[in-house]
Amino acid sequence: MSTTQTSLTSSDAAPPTKPLRAIPGSYGFPFFSPIRDRLQYYYSQGRDNFFKTRVDQYKSTVFRTNMPPGPFMAKDPRVVCLLDAQSFQVLFDVSKVEKRDLFTGTYMPPTALTGGYRVCAYLDPSEPKHAMNKKLLFSLLHDRQPHFLPEFHDTFSKLFDGLDAAVAGEAKKADFNALNDVSSFEFCCRAYFGVDPASTSLGADGPKKVSKWLLFNLHPLMVLGLPKIVEEIFLHTFHLPPFLVKSDYKKIYDFFYSAAAKTLDRAESFGLDREEACHNLLFATCFNSYGGFKVFFPDIFQWLARAGEPLHKRLREEIRSVVKAEGGDGSITITALEKMELTKSVVYEALRIEPPVMFQYGRAKKDFVLESHDSSFEVKEGEMLFGFQPFATKDPKVFKDPETFVADRFVGEEGARLLRYVYWSNGRETDVPAEGNKQCPGKDFVVMVGRLLVAEFFMRYDSFEAEVGTVLLGAQVTITKLSRATG
Template sequence: MSSPSSSNLPLKPIPGSYGLPFFGAIKDRLDYFYREGTDKFFRTRVQKYQSTVFRTNMVPGPFMAPNPKVVVLLDAVSFPVLFDTSKVEKRDVFVGTYMPSTDFTGGYRMCAYLDPSEPKHPVLKGLLLSTLATRHDKFIPVFRSSLSQLFIDLEDELSSKGKAYFNDYCNKMSFNYLTNLFCDRSPSGTILTTDKATKFFDSYLFFQLAPLITLGLPKILNILEDIVLHTFPLPPFLLKSDYKKFYKVFNEYATSILDEAESLGIERDEACHNLVFFVCFNAYGGMKNTFPALIKWVGLAGEELHRQLAEEIRTVVRSEGGVTVAALEKMSLTKSVVWEALRIEPSVAFQYGNAKEDMVIHNHDAAFEIKKGEMIFGYQPFATKDPRVFERPEEFVGHRFVGEEGEKLLKYVYWSNGREIDDPTVGNKQCPGKNMVVLLCRVMLVEFFLRYDTFVVEAGKLPLGSTVTFTSMSKATSS
């Protein structure tokens, strides 16, 4: 669907209000977390202002964030300005209006927090892109090996308990995969143990993202939770001992990556902290959200989609002689299903940027002027469910991106901090692991439907992401 030319749209003032200093931000925070909830918070303001672009305060607010005022973008047309680094600055806005202490990262600002204009950004991101490129041939075989153990664990628990909780086993699988990929050895070959490692990873994510979440506690505890999680930062020293263990492992075993970093002029210590952050926060954190979301939506879609996926996957694997990149490229439905899962439940909900200059943005109906220095915020789950771009936007439609017309919609899939049709470079802020994530999601579906005809899941919510519990898994009756 198309919008009117931006030059023909009326210029309107941005609606909305920040309220009284300090108190307005507190009110919006309580609305966001406790009175309304995230989606209702945005939906009620869209209805109130009759606009997908408006002003409000964004969490966490006082005393965590120095300035909670944002211009909100909630549609597919205005949202991409957040990817244009010629117009927005991405310095220290990776998680929002606040920045976690650099004590979590060895005293360094990580690549994710750097704007592309900063001298270290292209070097550090170039290192990450190079690291992934040199390991590309290992993505599929190492992941397939990790998945084999995942399926054994799920089947064992399903057999003994009648249900199998996917998330915990998926987290362990992800950690094992990442250790094998970047350190060239399984966790058992290091000082790390899988159970303790995933607990640390989860704590590492929680301590930095706590200002953005609520635990769903009884209402009587809301004020206490708000003070503990949203008012003051959680202390990094509580994780320091475990963090040192991970740093030691990567410093000892990821030597080829660190050697390359030194050849690029990056201090070995800084490179190692960036690698730990990339693996713990970016990669593990992304997998922790993305894989359960994928399995949830495919599981809830039902047997007919499962039958179609199994037929496509088994036919292509048989004709290609195995699970290869070339084989995956021929699976049009499988590719579409992965993109649809990333559209309907993106692993990163928020995008931020500070306006580098006075600019005019537009949505479907109007143009709006944003002043230099204003913080722009996009809530991706609304932008990627824009009803003026996607038909049945709230539904999971497995075939949505199949065919030429379907693939035209990929430019509106934004999960990676960029359009799906674009690729990460040293000059943008698109996720360096974007293509790896898409590939691994496809492989996960392929391995599922090579082994099983169908499966049934129960889905739930986490503070960040979804839970998935298998209640049945039917073994493949044909190959």
């Protein structure tokens, strides 16, 4: 039985009219107030407390504030902040909000980082090239689907071998994140294009080059632990010069231009320029997929480590019994994955409690009324709406014990109903990605691969122990003990 509950009912699809309230909060003084808010967000208050103090101050989950990075880098830092599961959903409604150039928020990285092109992530669905690029990604995912499971097994078996060797070695521990960076990049390239990047001119440095490029895209959102004045000047006030990563990006691009040749042929048949399509495929693979797995996979293991042996026992029993019942050679199949209810729930819960994408933005296309759980607010055309996802997906009016990792939260009928409040993919988990919306085209692929990681691990191991810390964008997991499967 699921241990979750919700205070919302099936009538939420047509909620009653709620009291109209002016949106609380203030943007303060131009230039100075955004800098003050940025310093509070990164340093004096911290990210989560920045939002919590304002919720408490305004007695509202909807309010006005400034979002980093602020002056010089952002055209306009002013946002209407949405922090509950009800109001957050307006960010998926492309009839009400525009998504043009808002993928990273109130700032946009220089297009020099993407070959001079605005790639699909920064396009609004109203722009013709959005549908063309998304169609290309859908076709790639469809055609390569038969390769996903075997490529994952081969690639991550090497990761597990690395864990075994490190834990058995002198250090007696293994850096999961470091091994995951290598395996995730290799898997993405092999799964999508059938090419091992380490066997090409890109060599073994691919993950490092991509990580450097990711830093140049995301540094306005990061704190690296450097002296505050250094970070404020070089990370949060001005863009790092793209020429510093130009040669690395060129090597990555050349790899994709060769590895994705067949997909680029198809892109031209769709009416896309071959060069532009290559930059889009590079971005989708390196930013969306690899960048996501860099965060998502350690987060899964973080929560598995915290849960300990009782959950590990339940998972290994479910996974092994389902695989055995499927017959065959003992390998994991799509059919088997679909039957692993607890495994699926664990992955959904990881996506809920620690979503790999934390921010969503949209600019109001028109005047409309926005609703939270208990109030209505008038939004004016042109206003920027910002949703902080970890608050929306830990909404106490939707989820019982929202701050607690509940492994079986999404098991059963009640658990299935709660999936509509899992938003990691720029849409509800119950929604379907389409050319006309901004939901991640690889939504189902990501969930499937997350399940596959858990299933492959517990086919090989009975349990594990780990030390858990934090890094720039997620969890740092250091494996300290591995118990190999005994039967």
